[in-house]
Amino acid sequence: MKxxxxxxxxxxxxxxxxxxxxxxxxxxxxxxxxxxxxAQAETTADTNDDAAAPAEDAGTEAPSDTASAGGxxxxxxxxxxxxxxxxDGAYLDEQFKAAGFETILTFSDNDSGxxxxxxxxxxxxxxxxxxxxxxxxxxxxxxxxxxxxxNVPVIAYDRLILNDAVSYYVSFxxxxxxxLQGEFIVNQLDLANAGDKVYNLEITAGDPAxxxxxxxxxxxxxxxxxxxxxxxxxxxxxxxxxxTVATAQWxxxxxxxxxxxxxxxxxxxxxxxxxxxxxxxxxxxxxxxAITSDYAGSNSVVITGQDGDEANLKNIVxxxxxxxVYKNVSNESVVTxxxxxxxxxxxxxxxxxxxxxxxxxxxxxESYETxxxxxxxxxxxxxxxxxxxxxxxxxxxxxxxMGDDGYLSAN
Ligand code: BGC
Numbered sequence: 001m002k003x004x005x006x007x008x009x010x011x012x013x014x015x016x017x018x019x020x021x022x023x024x025x026x027x028x029x030x031x032x033x034x035x036x037x038x039a040q041a042e043t044t045a046d047t048n049d050d051a052a053a054p055a056e057d058a059g060t061e062a063p064s065d066t067a068s069a070g071g072x073x074x075x076x077x078x079x080x081x082x083x084x085x086x087x088d089g090a091y092l093d094e095q096f097k098a099a100g101f102e103t104i105l106t107f108s109d110n111d112s113g114x115x116x117x118x119x120x121x122x123x124x125x126x127x128x129x130x131x132x133x134x135x136x137x138x139x140x141x142x143x144x145x146x147x148x149x150x151n152v153p154v155i156a157y158d159r160l161i162l163n164d165a166v167s168y169y170v171s172f173x174x175x176x177x178x179x180l181q182g183e184f185i186v187n188q189l190d191l192a193n194a195g196d197k198v199y200n201l202e203i204t205a206g207d208p209a210x211x212x213x214x215x216x217x218x219x220x221x222x223x224x225x226x227x228x229x230x231x232x233x234x235x236x237x238x239x240x241x242x243x244t245v246a247t248a249q250w251x252x253x254x255x256x257x258x259x260x261x262x263x264x265x266x267x268x269x270x271x272x273x274x275x276x277x278x279x280x281x282x283x284x285x286x287x288x289x290a291i292t293s294d295y296a297g298s299n300s301v302v303i304t305g306q307d308g309d310e311a312n313l314k315n316i317v318x319x320x321x322x323x324x325v326y327k328n329v330s331n332e333s334v335v336t337x338x339x340x341x342x343x344x345x346x347x348x349x350x351x352x353x354x355x356x357x358x359x360x361x362x363x364x365x366e367s368y369e370t371x372x373x374x375x376x377x378x379x380x381x382x383x384x385x386x387x388x389x390x391x392x393x394x395x396x397x398x399x400x401x402m403g404d405d406g407y408l409s410a411n
Contacts, residue, residue, distance in 0.1 A: 074122030119143035136209035178219020255286030
């Protein structure tokens, strides 16, 4: 308790001169007094997401003699039910700890109210910086406003939060993710040389509460639009606009059910389905399952995805899914660590940091806004297309192992 109070006081003192908030100063700099005097390390793995997680309560403190080099970091992840966030949480936690920080890691079970609560607890616990992957980019105002009041910098991680308390954004180039999916479809079906041939397409997009989902959808649909307009791609169900094809919480079963409905309503008569654009792997998994069980045709359907989830990589090996857009989330956490260090050290935050990350990314001050006109300086990493032909690239990252059966498992 004493330590918590001390931590809170230090936090208030150390951030008194911090300039946080997107656009407030183009992202520059903070003068974080070194909180190394807050010498007790705290290790709280509050993996309170679901039954599979160790049921530990928040706030379990494990004092140690290790001085904290940089202070205490709150890491708020959305859920453990979608594969990637387990990896993100683990990488962030490991890397910040290895750099000498204390960490508090929470998963909020895709419940925004719970995420607000988790972040409030972190603030009460005296965190010096927050890293938040939002469940709902518009539902964190209470917690974000409290972070701003406490002058605690916030890094929006992977998903932008629509609140000006956010200092910086680290993600992949989300529009490019969708563009890569669209370009893959164009190349795979050789649409430029299709002549009079018509290919039937369906679309499944992501969670409307996730700010990324619209970028993925737009990147793909903008790329496909000339072919849709020309009639080379035909959306047989007519279901094209984002809200109609969106998938709440990126849920696999929700994607499965909608795909089954589309197949039974529009393809049961033997109409051939050629391609299903899916924004990510959790939705692609549901769509692939529906096609396997409910599609009357025997042609192989092109299915896109994103993430490189294990089940989807297996589907790619088996020819059930055609591609995924891979985002190396270990690299995303390395960039986040580099940025957090710079913020807390009061260094200038701009593209000059990138060489120190050692990871290809762009510093973008134009593409993302936390509110109308309030640009959020962003570090955007580069996504890659993975198909059955370049699975070895994933093995080469050191993050996956290929078994004798040819399937990949995450290390
Ligand atoms: C992430 C994707 C992920 C999706 C569902 C998005 O915000 O950028 O990588 O597939 O959330 O977890």
